Amino acid sequence: MVIVKEQQEVVKLAGAQHFRQRLLLATLAGKTLRIDEIRARDSVPGLRDYEASFLRLLEKISNGCIVEINETGTKLRYKPGMLVGGRRLVHECGTGRAIGYFLEPLIVLGLFGKKPLSISLRGITNDNNDPSVDTFRTTTLPLLRQFGVPVEDLELKIVMRGAPPLGGGEVHLKVPIVHPSLRAVHWMDVGMVKRVRGVAYSTRVSPQMANRMVDSVRGVLNRLIPDVYVFTDHYSGQESGKSPGYGISLVAETTTGCLISAEGAATHPKADGEENMEKIGPVLPEDIGLQAVTQLLEEVKQGGVIDSTHQGLLFLLSALCPEDVSKFRVGKLSPYAIQTLRHIKEFLGVQFHIEPDPASGTILLTCVGSGYRNLLRKMS
Missing domain, CATH: 3.30.110 (Translation Initiation Factor IF3)
Known part of the structure; x- marks a missing residue:
């Protein structure tokens, strides 16, 4: 390139x-x-x-x-x-990608708008291509707390579930503006996993689908940690979207407040002009639960303060901090995270110092923020 x-x-x-x-x-x-x-x-x-x-x-x-x-x-x-933000906005995301595809950039841009952002997004809420709305609610939004964003003003409400291929889901997102900038982070201590929480959802299928995923997850995690609780969230009627579906989202919380997430969902083949049709993944609830818990254990094994899905967001927020040093520990860098580092250097002029830690098998990253400030906010 x-x-x-x-x-x-x-x-x-x-x-x-x-x-x-x-x-x-x-x-x-x-x-x-x-x-x-x-x-x-x-x-x-x-x-x-x-x-x-x-x-x-x-x-x-x-x-x-x-x-x-x-x-x-x-x-x-x-x-x-x-960037002006706005209230009571509505956007149709379509069915090509899930709502999670739009949420991550929307959250970052909303922080630096002129006014707080309040928007409804409609489309697919859970699939295997993009992070689910459950992961954004339980892991992504709390991550912003590390950078000084008031979490009490952040909100992501699931109004209707929407499974692929037809979607029909809806979420409401509220994002506050920062005053006047983010806060640099020093996030090194991963800690030990103390509990696991999760949400198993089902739409337009039997509620037993969610229970079977929970049983599959508990069959693995109960041998490792005593504090495991997975909620079941069944939707029916108009709130269940236009397609049947089910899936699960898991979050492991450590003793130092780190949140590590993993998820799985029933998948469907796509034929919407993409280069490669989506492969049909596991469809049995037990297989989906096992897939999610295996992915969660692998993310915990990596040893970072966040999971691989959130590496790119962590790097971007660190680059947008004031001209102060941010330092944090992550696991193996994902291809998306590597490309994020390249784009951050080109667009924002921020270069990260990368140092492997052989003792723990993790990677330490250090950067000096770009000094990005929200100059558009209303002055009090």
């Missing part, structure tokens, strides 16, 4: 990889972004429906943003506007 800067602060990139992350960082940095060759050689070239939906979402929460797309959808020019 070759990155070229022009005098007008235009960042030129190629390809459709990490599309959402590039737009997020371009918006925060205030740099015009140009992306060429978006799936130019595919049988179905150009932007996907969910990527166009994300562009419409950026237009809703900002003022003055300019989006230019060519006829085939293979070239995009994006000039960010001023």
Whole structure:
């Protein structure tokens, strides 16, 4: 990948990889972004429906943003506007990707808006491609507490569940603005796991599906830790969305307050023009519960203060901190996290010092924040 800067602060990139992350960082940095060759050689070239939906979402929460797309959808020019936030906004996420695809950038952008953000998102709430709304509620939002965000003003409410392929779910998100910036973190002590909590949900199927997933999880965890409680959350009627589905989300809490999450959900094959159809995963509730608990134990084994799903978000928030030193411990870096580090260096000019810790098998990362401040907030 070759990155070229022009005098007008235009960042030129190629390809459709990490599309959402590039737009997020371009918006925060205030740099015009140009992306060429978006799936130019595919049988179905150009932007996907969910990527166009994300562009419409950026237009809703900002003022003055300019989006230019060519006829085939293979070239995009994006000039960010001023983040204004807003209340009682509504966005249809579609069924190409789950709501979790939109939530992560929305939470970060909402922190630096002119006004607090309140928005309803409609679509798929749980699948195996993106973090579920349960994981965002139990793990992602509490992570912001480490950076000085008032958690009492953060809210993610699940109104209706929506399973793939038709979705039909809805969530309400509230994000406060920061005054005037985030807080640098020093997060090194992982601690020991003291309890595990979780949510097993089912929509338009028998409530026994959720109970069978809970039994599968407890069959493994009860031999390792005594404090295990998994709630069952069954939806019926209009609140159950348009498709049957079931899944489970688990969170392990350590003695130092670290939250490690893992999840699993019943999957369905897709044929929406993607390059590769989604493989059919485990469909038995027992298999899904076993998959989730195995993933949770693997994440705990990695030894980081957060799981691999949240590495990219942790890096981004650290780069947006004041010009102070942030230091934290993570497990093995995921490919998405590695690409996040590269984009942060390009858009924000923040470079991380990476040092492996052979004693624990973890990785220590240190950075000096970019000094990013919310200059748009209303002055009291």
